[in-house]
Amino acid sequence: MYDERGIRRVVNAGLLLAITLLLALTRIGFIPAPTPAGNATIAHIPAIVGGLLEGPLVGLIVGLGFGFASFTQATVPMFKDPLVAILPRLFIGVTAAYTYLALRQATKAQLKALLAVLLALLLYAAWRIYATPNEDGSQSVLIPVLIAVLGTALVAGLYLWLGKQDPRIVVVAMAAAVGSLTNTILVLGMASLRGYLSPAVALTIGITHGIPEVIIAAIIVIAVVAALRGLGQRKRSRVSQAPF
Amino acid sequence: MASYQALRHVSIGQYIPTGSAIHRLDPRIKLVCFALLMACTVIISSYSGSLALLVLITSATLAARLPLGYLLKSLRPALPFILVLSLLQLLFYTSGSGAPGARVLFERGVITITTASVQAVVVALIRFLGLLLLTSLLTNTTTTGDLTHGIEHLLRPLTRLGLPGHELALVCTIALRFVPILGEQAEAILLAQASRTITPEPHGVRKLVDGATRGARLVVPLFVDAYRRSEELVLAMQARCYHGGRGRTQWRALRLAPRDLVALGLVILILVGTILSRTIVLP
Numbered sequence: 001m002y003d004e005r006g007i008r009r010v011v012n013a014g015l016l017l018a019i020t021l022l023l024a025l026t027r028i029g030f031i032p033a034p035t036p037a038g039n040a041t042i043a044h045i046p047a048i049v050g051g052l053l054e055g056p057l058v059g060l061i062v063g064l065g066f067g068f069a070s071f072t073q074a075t076v077p078m079f080k081d082p083l084v085a086i087l088p089r090l091f092i093g094v095t096a097a098y099t100y101l102a103l104r105q106a107t108k109a110q111l112k113a114l115l116a117v118l119l120a121l122l123l124y125a126a127w128r129i130y131a132t133p134n135e136d137g138s139q140s141v142l143i144p145v146l147i148a149v150l151g152t153a154l155v156a157g158l159y160l161w162l163g164k165q166d167p168r169i170v171v172v173a174m175a176a177a178v179g180s181l182t183n184t185i186l187v188l189g190m191a192s193l194r195g196y197l198s199p200a201v202a203l204t205i206g207i208t209h210g211i212p213e214v215i216i217a218a219i220i221v222i223a224v225v226a227a228l229r230g231l232g233q234r235k236r237s238r239v240s241q242a243p244f
Numbered sequence: 245m246a247s248y249q250a251l252r253h254v255s256i257g258q259y260i261p262t263g264s265a266i267h268r269l270d271p272r273i274k275l276v277c278f279a280l281l282m283a284c285t286v287i288i289s290s291y292s293g294s295l296a297l298l299v300l301i302t303s304a305t306l307a308a309r310l311p312l313g314y315l316l317k318s319l320r321p322a323l324p325f326i327l328v329l330s331l332l333q334l335l336f337y338t339s340g341s342g343a344p345g346a347r348v349l350f351e352r353g354v355i356t357i358t359t360a361s362v363q364a365v366v367v368a369l370i371r372f373l374g375l376l377l378l379t380s381l382l383t384n385t386t387t388t389g390d391l392t393h394g395i396e397h398l399l400r401p402l403t404r405l406g407l408p409g410h411e412l413a414l415v416c417t418i419a420l421r422f423v424p425i426l427g428e429q430a431e432a433i434l435l436a437q438a439s440r441t442i443t444p445e446p447h448g449v450r451k452l453v454d455g456a457t458r459g460a461r462l463v464v465p466l467f468v469d470a471y472r473r474s475e476e477l478v479l480a481m482q483a484r485c486y487h488g489g490r491g492r493t494q495w496r497a498l499r500l501a502p503r504d505l506v507a508l509g510l511v512i513l514i515l516v517g518t519i520l521s522r523t524i525v526l527p
Contacts, residue, residue: 004478004482006488007478007481007482007486008474008478010411010414010415010418011418011474011477011478011481012471012474013415013418014414014415014416014417014418014419014422014474015418015419015422015426015470015471015473015474016470017415017416017418017419018418018419018420018421018422018423018425018426018470019426019463019466019467019470020419021419021420021423022423022426022427022430022466023463025423026427042459042463045463046467049467061412061415065419071379072379072383078329080371080372080375080376081286081371081375082282082286083286195333195364195368196329196333196368197333198333201332216459219457219460220459220460220463220464223460223463223464224463224464224467227464227467227468228467228468228471
């Protein structure tokens with residue numbers, strides 16, 4: 001009943017968890033970033049990688065480990081609450097895994113269609129925010145314009161990237177971004193639900209913190225997955241092509 | 245160079261052997277008590293309740309003969325951050341101001357301080373202290389081996405429902421075993437890169453991109469190395485005919501002693517008290 005794949009999944013989960021603990025418990029898991037809190041975390045990356053390479057269950061387990069590590073290490077009240085520190089982290093690897101599973105087989109044309117739908121949804125959301133008056137009757141202009149401009153730029157960038165890159169790499173990047181966003185949104189959402197942060201503060205932290213983390217997560221996850229699975233065209237080192 | 249040396253000495257709550265009664269409790273009971281007490285600290289929201297719980301947890305810490313000052317010292321670097329955060333919460337916390345019995349203490353512009361917001365901040369701080377002591381009460385009195393052992397036992401009933409209890413415990417054991425090994429590996433990578441003039445501290449305006457590439461430069465080899473080690477471990481386990489948790493016996497069988505039941509009874513009493521105190525309004 002116990003095949004090699006079963007053992008490999010358990011062992012890989014263990015090692016990914018070890019990396020998580022290493023990153024979460026030492027300073028190497030934090031990258032200095034120009035944000036108010038000063039740091040962007042990369043400790044959630046093993047959970048995303050686990051979700052992508054080993055499936056949602058491993059992603060869940062590694063996420064749990066990340067939550068537990070950040071809970072035991074916490075020096076601010078917010079993360080000493082298991083509902084903020086542990087519960088949201090369970091979903092990082094799971095959402096990343098399902099995004100990856102859903103898009104893995106997609107062709108370039110399908111991914112482009114998906115991007116078009118995404119853009120339409122973003123623009124619709126921006127329009128809705130613009131058209132719905134605030135409580136005092138005024139209309140918010142800045143946020144919908146920001147959403148529209150950033151969304152268009154994002155979709156255009158992904159579209160161009162998709163044109164020249166292996167679509168599997170683009171899918172990995174999207175799954176990594178979804179995983180990282182899950183972390184940011186659920187943690188901050190939970191923190192404001194539990195009353196540690198006011199929604200406005202949470203939104204600010206989400207933008208200043210979430211966006212760098214998404215970018216960093218996407219870069220590193222692509223590098224890791226490409227290295228382990230041999231994806232994409234990589235430049236050969238010139239040494240190995242030397243004529244001896 | 246010294247800054248690279250710290251990586252291999254990672255510890256999740258150093259085990260502090262003092263041989264107290266709490267150290268000798270069964271790890272299963274300790275885990276259950278920890279979870280229940282944690283639930284208590286999270287659900288309690290009155291001044292008197294959270295203070296009483298903090299006193300209880302502190303006395304348990306003292307009973308375990310853990311150095312209280314040492315435990316609290318880890319707070320010092322984060323103290324300014326905590327204070328600023330609390331202040332922000334005090335000034336801009338609004339969601340609870342409509343609570344029954346909340347009085348407005350101070351109001352000017354967007355800033356409103358009510359008794360409810362003061363209570364939320366103070367209770368959050370007390371809760372934080374309690375959880376800090378509670379976590380060290382678990383991790384400083386239990387060896388990691390005992391912890392995973394206890395987790396495996398507690399998950400055993402769930403195996404019948406299809407949850408892989410044994411495998412989960414194995415994942416924890418492997419992870420804890422490999423943290424120092426991967427730490428050493430990370431050290432080696434950093435040293436190798438430093439000797440090729442890649443410095444670990446970023447500077448310049450492109451801090452974020454720099455940081456990301458630097459992170460990738462360390463993390464990618466770390467992942468590749470971990471996967472290589474995992475292949476070796478899989479091979480070793482297969483060679484030893486590993487076949488999962490079924491029919492496995494244990495070298496050190498866990499047995500409940502009377503003191504375990506007493507501890508569990510006490511914690512359940514505290515939990516019942518906490519739930520009751522929520523229905524009776526306390527100051």
